[in-house]
Amino acid sequence: MERSTEFLSDIDMVVGPRGHRRWPDAVKAQIVAETLVEGATVGAVARRYDMRANHLSEWRRMAREGKLVLPAVTEEPKFAALVVRDDVETTPDPEPRSPLDLIFGAVTVRLDAGTSAARIAEIARALNASS
Known part of the structure; x- marks a missing residue:
C-alpha cells in the first residue's frame, strides 16, 4: 500500500x-x-x-529542552462536571467558641469570640493609652 x-x-x-x-x-x-x-x-x-x-x-x-518553541495553545479550557448530591451527611456546626479575655493590669475586657481583629486592636490601643 x-x-x-x-x-x-x-x-x-x-x-x-x-x-x-x-x-x-x-x-x-x-x-x-x-x-x-x-x-x-x-x-x-x-x-x-x-x-x-x-x-x-x-x-x-x-x-x-527549549530548543523548539511550540505554538500557543488555542483550545478552550475544559471544566469538570459539577455533581450535587443530597445524600451526603453534613457535619454539625462547631460548638460555640469561648469568649476572649483581654487583661490589662487590673482591667479585664471580655469579648465575644467573633470579635474582629480590627476591633480587638482598637480596644488594646485604648487600654494602652489609658495607662
Whole structure:
C-alpha cells in the first residue's frame, strides 16, 4: 500500500535530492503540539505525517529542552462536571467558641469570640493609652 504525501507540500517541507525531508522549525513545533492533545499518540501523529515515531520523539525532546518553541495553545479550557448530591451527611456546626479575655493590669475586657481583629486592636490601643 502506497502512502500519499501530497498534503505535506502545503506545510513548507523541503524534499532534498536524495529524498530526505527538511522540516522548518514552525512545522516541527506544530507536529509536536499535535502529540500533546489529549488522546493523541506519538505513533499516530508520526503515521499521519509519514515519518518515524522516534524522529518525532526527538523533536519532543527538543521542545522540552527549549530548543523548539511550540505554538500557543488555542483550545478552550475544559471544566469538570459539577455533581450535587443530597445524600451526603453534613457535619454539625462547631460548638460555640469561648469568649476572649483581654487583661490589662487590673482591667479585664471580655469579648465575644467573633470579635474582629480590627476591633480587638482598637480596644488594646485604648487600654494602652489609658495607662
